[in-house]
Amino acid sequence: MTSLDLLLSRFSTDALAEPAPAGDVLEAILSTAMRAPDHGKLRPWRYAIVQGEARVKLAERVVASMKRLDPDVAPAKVEKRFSRMSTMPMTIVLGMHLRPENKIPLLEQELAVGAAAMNILNALHATGFGGVWVSGDVAHDPEFAAEMGFPAPHKLAGFLFVGTPTAQAKAPTRRPVDDYVARWTGAPAVFGADA
Numbered sequence: 001m002t003s004l005d006l007l008l009s010r011f012s013t014d015a016l017a018e019p020a021p022a023g024d025v026l027e028a029i030l031s032t033a034m035r036a037p038d039h040g041k042l043r044p045w046r047y048a049i050v051q052g053e054a055r056v057k058l059a060e061r062v063v064a065s066m067k068r069l070d071p072d073v074a075p076a077k078v079e080k081r082f083s084r085m086s087t088m089p090m091t092i093v094l095g096m097h098l099r100p101e102n103k104i105p106l107l108e109q110e111l112a113v114g115a116a117a118m119n120i121l122n123a124l125h126a127t128g129f130g131g132v133w134v135s136g137d138v139a140h141d142p143e144f145a146a147e148m149g150f151p152a153p154h155k156l157a158g159f160l161f162v163g164t165p166t167a168q169a170k171a172p173t174r175r176p177v178d179d180y181v182a183r184w185t186g187a188p189a190v191f192g193a194d195a
């Protein structure tokens with residue numbers, strides 16, 4: 001498979017089983033983050049890796065945040081989230097070490113974190129692993145972010161669930177890219193996707 005085929009065949013999935021990457025392979029996967037475009041070389045990405053027994057502690061913090069954000073949250077929703085967070089082979093908490101005082105706009109700092117996460121998703125795929133980037137209200141709860149190691153002004157970009165895709169993992173059908181591309185020739189570009 002060519003490098004391009006690899007990029008074109010990646011898809012997200014939360015149908016993940018053990019093993020998650022470990023050792024040199026994990027290090028290589030995470031090292032692809034260091035190749036992300038990064039205005040000002042701020043390296044704003046941070047990765048808090050959760051595995052093994054710590055998963056239950058993570059799930060407890062997630063559930064506490066859900067209840068803090070919505071005291072009326074449905075018990076079934078809480079139970080489902082607890083089960084998901086406590087059983088993923090590996091969760092990478094995506095931290096954004098942000099510097100509001102820096103001349104690089106915060107948006108660009110956050111985009112660099114996103115670019116780095118994309119490299120990791122591609123590297124997972126290239127090494128036979130898989131994952132999915134998820135967020136939700138909890139990921140945007142400052143108290144939860146602080147518990148993960150990212151007190152304000154730092155934030156979370158979400159979580160990467162990581163593991164080995166199971167037989168249930170299925171690639172979705174993709175729309176052709178044409179609708180998202182236009183030639184700009186002087187007038188504002190118009191895109192099929194927005195018609």
Ligand SMILES: Cc1cc2nc3c(=O)[nH]c(=O)nc-3n(C[C@H](O)[C@H](O)[C@H](O)COP(=O)(O)O)c2cc1C
Pocket residue numbers: 010011012013132133134135136157158172
């Ligand atoms: C910042 C961010 C947050 C996301 N949060 C969620 C989420 O909470 N739940 C979800 O189902 N998908 C979420 N997604 C989308 C999935 O990661 C994934 O892109 C989507 O399922 C489509 O799969 P694909 O990557 O194969 O196209 C998020 C994506 C991004 C970039």
